[in-house]
Amino acid sequence: MIDPDRIEVIRASFPDEPAAGPALARILLDRVATGRQGFTLRISRPGPAVAFGRRDAVSPGYTAAARTAAELGHPGIERISGGRATAYTDQTVVLGFTIPAREPARTTTDRFEWVASLLAGSLDDLGADSFVGEIEGEYCPGRYSVNLGGEVKVAGLGQRMIPGAAHVGVVLAIGGADELRRTLVPVYRELGLGWRPETAGAVADRVPGISVEGFESALLQRLRRNSDLIDSDLDPETETAALAAAPGFMSPGGGRSAHEPGRGG
Numbered sequence: 001m002i003d004p005d006r007i008e009v010i011r012a013s014f015p016d017e018p019a020a021g022p023a024l025a026r027i028l029l030d031r032v033a034t035g036r037q038g039f040t041l042r043i044s045r046p047g048p049a050v051a052f053g054r055r056d057a058v059s060p061g062y063t064a065a066a067r068t069a070a071e072l073g074h075p076g077i078e079r080i081s082g083g084r085a086t087a088y089t090d091q092t093v094v095l096g097f098t099i100p101a102r103e104p105a106r107t108t109t110d111r112f113e114w115v116a117s118l119l120a121g122s123l124d125d126l127g128a129d130s131f132v133g134e135i136e137g138e139y140c141p142g143r144y145s146v147n148l149g150g151e152v153k154v155a156g157l158g159q160r161m162i163p164g165a166a167h168v169g170v171v172l173a174i175g176g177a178d179e180l181r182r183t184l185v186p187v188y189r190e191l192g193l194g195w196r197p198e199t200a201g202a203v204a205d206r207v208p209g210i211s212v213e214g215f216e217s218a219l220l221q222r223l224r225r226n227s228d229l230i231d232s233d234l235d236p237e238t239e240t241a242a243l244a245a246a247p248g249f250m251s252p253g254g255g256r257s258a259h260e261p262g263r264g265g
Helices: 020-033 062-071 104-125 177-191 212-223 236-249
Strands: 006-011 040-044 049-052 076-078 086-088 092-101 130-132 146-148 152-162 164-173 228-232
Touching (some): 020 040, 020 076, 020 152, 020 164, 020 236, 049 062, 049 177, 062 076, 062 177, 086 177, 092 104, 092 212, 104 130, 104 146, 104 152, 104 164
Parallel strands (some): 006 040, 006 228
Antiparallel strands (some): 040 092, 049 086, 092 164, 130 146, 146 152, 152 164
16 A cells, blocks of 8 residues: 655756656665665656657657657657656656655566546546546557546556665656647557557636646645645755766757766666
8 A cells, every 4th residue: 555654855857858758767766775764756848749658668669750840840758667658748747756766576566556546536626537448549658547537548657676775767648639639649650559649638628727736736736635844945965866877868869968878667
């Protein structure tokens, strides 16, 4: 059961260097795993990008897909959690839950269920009709995707585990559904993946007037029911480390910097 007494909340975004996002996620994962930091939630607005998963990175069409994404104004990056390609817009929220876990593989389902329930409940508090589960033909398919009305996927979840900790990543589309579909159609074509673009949506299409700030408020309000939330600033040393590591999370030919061997997945 996931029931943290205390959660450190960090707001850190890198819209001009989106690969610094997964770089920071990996840094936080290592810190939590070694006990230097406790349960942490990072809330970010990464800006336009396409985040590829490990299976994408070994696909024959990966380089072409990353190049296509970059040509559309969405630099390619390699995230640390699992799944297939997903697109960020300027109305995307990315959440990273970094959770201490003595034996993380034994509690994989618990983490997925806790985060998915938290996400769906927060959206319902704002007037959405949320469900947890995969829609046939959705992009980056997953059992713990969050959809609205059983018709459009608005959020995906993925995990990464190392001894001592786990990272649960969430990509939530508050708005920007047209841009999301316009970007993923050619990217998935290059990857050789079939999907139904009509299953990709955003919360604002179903809940008029919703904002990123409104969602964040609803999410934190739910977390406060059982946990003390501690707001923390990202220290300059950690920010510098994330930016320095960012090139290692760029896709080949799909970003603003020369590609180095990726460490995402």
